[in-house]
Amino acid sequence: MTKHTEVLIIGGGISGSTAAHFLRRPWQLLEREPVLGGLSTQYRSNDFWFDYGGHYFHFLHALPIQSHLTTSAPFKRYVRRSKVRIFDRLIPFPLQSHLESLPATWRHRIVRELATPGAAPGNSLGSGLRATFGSTLYQIFFYPFLSKYYDTDPDALASGMEKGSIPQPRPDTATLKRDKKPQGYNPEFFYPVGGLRLFWKKYEAPLMSSVRLSEPAISVDLTRRRVETRSNTYTFSRLINTIPLPQFLSLLNGFPANPNPPGALIHASTRVTNMVLAVRRRRFHWVYLPETIHPYYRMGYYPGAGACKIYLEQSVPLNTRMGEKESDASHLLQQLGVIHDREEILYVSQRTIPISYVLFNQSWFHTVPEILQRLKEKGVYSIGRYGSWNYSSMAEDALTARNTALAINREMS
Numbered sequence: 001m002t003k004h005t006e007v008l009i010i011g012g013g014i015s016g017s018t019a020a021h022f023l024r025r026p027w028q029l030l031e032r033e034p035v036l037g038g039l040s041t042q043y044r045s046n047d048f049w050f051d052y053g054g055h056y057f058h059f060l061h062a063l064p065i066q067s068h069l070t071t072s073a074p075f076k077r078y079v080r081r082s083k084v085r086i087f088d089r090l091i092p093f094p095l096q097s098h099l100e101s102l103p104a105t106w107r108h109r110i111v112r113e114l115a116t117p118g119a120a121p122g123n124s125l126g127s128g129l130r131a132t133f134g135s136t137l138y139q140i141f142f143y144p145f146l147s148k149y150y151d152t153d154p155d156a157l158a159s160g161m162e163k164g165s166i167p168q169p170r171p172d173t174a175t176l177k178r179d180k181k182p183q184g185y186n187p188e189f190f191y192p193v194g195g196l197r198l199f200w201k202k203y204e205a206p207l208m209s210s211v212r213l214s215e216p217a218i219s220v221d222l223t224r225r226r227v228e229t230r231s232n233t234y235t236f237s238r239l240i241n242t243i244p245l246p247q248f249l250s251l252l253n254g255f256p257a258n259p260n261p262p263g264a265l266i267h268a269s270t271r272v273t274n275m276v277l278a279v280r281r282r283r284f285h286w287v288y289l290p291e292t293i294h295p296y297y298r299m300g301y302y303p304g305a306g307a308c309k310i311y312l313e314q315s316v317p318l319n320t321r322m323g324e325k326e327s328d329a330s331h332l333l334q335q336l337g338v339i340h341d342r343e344e345i346l347y348v349s350q351r352t353i354p355i356s357y358v359l360f361n362q363s364w365f366h367t368v369p370e371i372l373q374r375l376k377e378k379g380v381y382s383i384g385r386y387g388s389w390n391y392s393s394m395a396e397d398a399l400t401a402r403n404t405a406l407a408i409n410r411e412m413s
């Protein structure tokens, strides 16, 4: 059957759904899965609901969308308590503001380097961090942590890809004064009372009459402005895409040849190991894990009351099967003081996120903006962390989606 809509949205995560909330023209939304929410909802395993790794809302860089999201459902505010595990101890995050907690020999070297102007930053993520923080802090924290996080050497990635997520040293960092001021993009965060799934129940309610669940887009013709699914053909005036850009490009007909040169759009994949524990023993929210003796880069507690649920995140090569690259996490959890013995782990569930972090190499800068511009000329807004092939948070994605919808409303009025 052929259906016409003014605006067609592909993907019903936070980006596609927020755009739908703000559109004032007729729209339809196609979602591949039987539920809305994408990565920002929860999945059920046995009797438990789990998030896809730590998913906290932080509005510092997306204030205009805060009231829209937090009035849809009740949210609770948390003041971040995060740590870094290094030298067999837990040091408050960010490490560069708590140098007094490091062993003296390392601390002295780091302080000396922070006080000395560094080399020119270069154009890789690694060289930029060495220039800013010195080679010692890079060697003990940034290199091992980021190599695990992105499954890639930071020297192979472009500077700027961290997008302000790494707190910079302050003028008095090297003096070791205790810096109590909040740092980073998430000194506080918000999480829906009762979990992400309950947020989605409320958030999706006004949308459902124009949403097509379990109906993936399988081909997109930009010349005739048509999208095919297995059961329908949709014609549109404007298209909002939120699925990962390489996947979207692979669905396209009528777009100039080779929009995605091999190796240009690269990414990491993440395996999330979720667990239910018998008891909560620690009060921190999450811990960054630079040590290379195990594969995990972050461990955290899911917020909220009820069962004590935790997650461990590790990057894995794409197509890694369950059971491969597996590491017994119970030893690590004991070191962190999260469990006393493995009997306290009551349940384990794993999910792999095939595209989790967009990686920026040098070709990102001359490939991605050009692809997005060419799509826009064809009436396609490709948005969201994966649709725009960028680094962003849920709140930033929601804000971009709102702004996109408002721009389309103006264009079509």
Ligand SMILES: Cc1cc2nc3c(=O)[nH]c(=O)nc-3n(C[C@H](O)[C@H](O)[C@H](O)COP(=O)(O)OP(=O)(O)OC[C@H]3O[C@@H](n4cnc5c(N)ncnc54)[C@H](O)[C@@H]3O)c2cc1C
Pocket: 010, 011, 012, 013, 014, 015, 016, 030, 031, 032, 033, 036, 037, 038, 039, 040, 052, 053, 054, 055, 056, 057, 058, 215, 216, 217, 218, 242, 243, 244, 270, 313, 353, 355, 356, 357, 383, 384, 385, 386, 387, 392, 393, 394, 395, 397
């Ligand atoms: C491990 C991890 C931890 C994170 N932690 C945080 C955090 O703490 N805070 C934060 O703000 N952000 C966090 N993020 C980022 C956050 O997940 C994203 O910014 C956000 O979820 C992106 O939303 P989206 O709607 O753009 O994309 P998605 O959530 O990926 O939604 C895209 C939707 O498109 C659907 N789809 C796919 N293919 C098709 C098709 N062919 N046809 C129709 N539909 C299709 C998918 O099913 C999905 O529902 C984290 C990400 C990861 C990977």
